[in-house]
Amino acid sequence: MDAGLRRTLIGVALLGTAACAPSSVSVPDPVELTGPRTWYGSVAPLVAARCAICHRADDIGPFPLETLEDVQPRLPMIRSAVAANRMPPFPPEQSAASGCPKISDVRQMTEAERAYLLAWIDEGAPVGDKRELPRPRPNKPLGDPTDRWTMTRPYASTIQQGDDYRCFLVQPNLLTAIPVGAVSVEPGNRAIVHHSAVYLVPPSEVARIKAMDAADDGDGYRCFGGVGVEIAFPAGLWVPGNDAPLVPPHPGVGYFLPVGWAFVLQQHYNYTGPAQTDQSSIVLWRSQAFPTEIPHSVLIGDLTLSLPPMSMQTVEAVGSVVARGSIPALNVGTEGRIYAVWGHMHLLGRSLEMDLVRADGTEQKLLHIPKWSFHWQSLYRLEEMIVAKAGDKIRVRCRYENSSAQTVSYGEGTADEMCFGAVAMLDP
Ligand code: HEC
Numbered sequence: 526m527d528a529g530l531r532r533t534l535i536g537v538a539l540l541g542t543a544a545c546a547p548s549s550v551s552v553p554d555p556v557e558l559t560g561p562r563t564w565y566g567s568v569a570p571l572v573a574a575r576c577a578i579c580h581r582a583d584d585i586g587p588f589p590l591e592t593l594e595d596v597q598p599r600l601p602m603i604r605s606a607v608a609a610n611r612m613p614p615f616p617p618e619q620s621a622a623s624g625c626p627k628i629s630d631v632r633q634m635t636e637a638e639r640a641y642l643l644a645w646i647d648e649g650a651p652v653g654d655k656r657e658l659p660r661p662r663p664n665k666p667l668g669d670p671t672d673r674w675t676m677t678r679p680y681a682s683t684i685q686q687g688d689d690y691r692c693f694l695v696q697p698n699l700l701t702a703i704p705v706g707a708v709s710v711e712p713g714n715r716a717i718v719h720h721s722a723v724y725l726v727p728p729s730e731v732a733r734i735k736a737m738d739a740a741d742d743g744d745g746y747r748c749f750g751g752v753g754v755e756i757a758f759p760a761g762l763w764v765p766g767n768d769a770p771l772v773p774p775h776p777g778v779g780y781f782l783p784v785g786w787a788f789v790l791q792q793h794y795n796y797t798g799p800a801q802t803d804q805s806s807i808v809l810w811r812s813q814a815f816p817t818e819i820p821h822s823v824l825i826g827d828l829t830l831s832l833p834p835m836s837m838q839t840v841e842a843v844g845s846v847v848a849r850g851s852i853p854a855l856n857v858g859t860e861g862r863i864y865a866v867w868g869h870m871h872l873l874g875r876s877l878e879m880d881l882v883r884a885d886g887t888e889q890k891l892l893h894i895p896k897w898s899f900h901w902q903s904l905y906r907l908e909e910m911i912v913a914k915a916g917d918k919i920r921v922r923c924r925y926e927n928s929s930a931q932t933v934s935y936g937e938g939t940a941d942e943m944c945f946g947a948v949a950m951l952d953p
Contacts, residue, residue: 558641563653564593568645572596573661575613575634578766584715585765587797593652604646607639613766614901618893625890626866627908631664632766664769667707670808672697674788679713679802680744682794688719689794690939692748694734694787695807702781706812707770708761710790713804715765719795719900723761723807728785730754745792750871750937752789760788761807764903770810771906774864774951779816782809795900818951823858823913825879825921826945831934832873832927840923840944843882848915849952860917861950862910866892868921869945872899873933876924879946884916891919891948904949913950921946 556574560567572590580586580595589595596603606612615633618625645651674695682689712718726734733754737746751757761770773779788807825844832838844856851859868877874897881889889911913919923944927933933942 556638558637561651561653562641562645562648563651564596564645565653565656565658568642568650569593569658570661571638571642573658574631575638577661578631579613585717585719585795597650600646600650604643607634607642610639614898616894616896616898616901617905618895623890623893625893626911628905629908630767630903630905631769632764664767666769666772667810670709670711670770671811672703672809673711673806674809675806676713676744676790676804678744679804680792681802682796682800683743684794684796685800686796689792689796690747690749691745691792691794692734692737692752693745693790693792694731694738695790696731696787697782699782699784699786702783703809704779704812704816705760705782705809706773706776706779706816707810709768709770709808710761710763711806711808712763713806714801717794717796717801717803718763718805719765719793720902721763721793721805722759722791724752724757724789724791725760725782726752726754726757726787726789727783728787730756731787734787734789748791748937749939750941750943752791753937754789757789762904764901770808771865771904773812775818776812776814777817778820778951779812780819781816820864820949820951821853821859821861822947822949823853823919824945824947825856825919826943827923828855828935830923830942830944831932832925832942833932834927834930837875837924837926840925842921842923842944842946844919844921844946846913846915846917846919858948858950860913860915861952862912863891863907863948863950864910865904865906865949867904867945867947867949868892868894868923869902869943869947870897870899870923870925871942872939873925873927873942874899874923874944875926877944877946878922879948880920881911881913882918882920884914892946897924910951912953913948914953919946919948 556571576590580590613632613634674697676693708723710721823844825842827840827842830840846860849859876897877894879891
């Protein structure tokens with residue numbers, strides 16, 4: 526089997542284990558939209574919950590939106606960004622009319638919240654009676670992590686501006702296997718870490734990773750669509766604005782991390798100013814109960830895609846849902862209850878759709894990203910699980926625009942493309 530295919534298959538087999546599970550604890554805190562529509566009356570907590578999670582000192586947002594003084598001079602640009610749905614950056618379609626399942630994510634702004642903020646600006650952004658504002662609650666559904674492993678040294682990028690995709694080996698050096706409930710990342714420098722993914726690799730791959738690291742100047746090695754080895758399991762993801770780990774649906778969902786295994790931390794740095802350093806940590810929450818249920822996933826994709834120069838093209842891949850006991854492979858997975866969805870393309874992607882096509886011909890939307898943005902991709906947790914039965918199909922449609930003079934084909938590099946969708950499930 527093609528090395529890349531095998532890696533991806535095995536990788537996604539564990540997608541759901543720690544990385545994406547539904548839980549009521551991560552639903553966006555409802556923001557109180559009553560009371561006088563003034564900054565102190567009700568707008569400040571809304572901006573704190575939906576904007577300041579990224580727009581604060583030393584975070585990824587290019588300016589802070591923490592205080593009235595931060596907000597007042599920027600009202601026209603705030604109005605335009607919020608009205609056009611550019612901010613908060615959350616690409617999945619969620620309008621009531623779309624038929625898309627509701628996603629639980631703190632980075633999302635409801636239509637009511639959007640309308641409320643716009644109305645406040647249109648009313649002249651009244652300030653109201655000054656009062657002490659409550660501090661936003663930290664988003665820590667599992668409390669503090671039980672384990673933390675930090676990059677050995679601060680990494681200083683040699684890329685002065687733009688994007689730097691870099692992988693680092695982080696060895697936990699376990700003496701005994703540990704039960705894992707969730708894995709995430711604590712970014713060292715929030716101003717430049719655009720997203721972080723954690724992969725688990727078996728001892729057999731560690732030497733290869735060390736060789737790639739040694740062959741590349743500076744700490745770590747360059748990586749983009751994967752981590753460059755045959756067997757790597759995605760185990761956790763961190764995205765700006767959402768610090769909560771993706772909590773298992775119940776305490777019995779999890780897995781054991783064996784002795785000798787290592788982490789690869791895949792960092793996407795985005796620099797707009799002068800070069801900076803970062804020293805991030807992988808954080809882990811041990812499961813509170815003995816893990817008895819390992820989630821499974823279905824990966825749907827096209828490994829033969831080829832995009833001719835100067836073309837718009839839609840690539841379609843269809844996966845089959847089969848009965849339990851069958852062996853999963855690319856485009857084949859066993860039935861269950863879908864609780865998280867994921868779609869992936871690289872830089873030429875324009876839109877992505879994933880639908881469940883039931884055996885009776887009816888269709889259920891799973892994910893629709895009308896304006897694909899490589900910078901704002903994530904795993905999305907559904908508020909309610911969707912049942913996929915044997916005989917159903919999962920269809921993924923990826924739309925691309927290749928305006929270059931070269932044919933672009935499948936691969937891991939920045940100049941290659943991918944079309945993948947995946948769902949994570951619990952057993953029926
Ligand atoms: C998940 C992180 C995140 C959240 C949440 C967020 N922003 Fe942003 N914002 C950014 C980043 C990063 C940029 C820089 C441009 C880019 O990468 O899209 C930006 C740019 C902007 C800009 C200038 C560019 C433009 O598109 O007009 C405005 C205005 C803005 N944000 C307002 C807001 C407001 C208002 C909110 C809350 C309603 C908000 N943002 C929520 C991360 C965020």
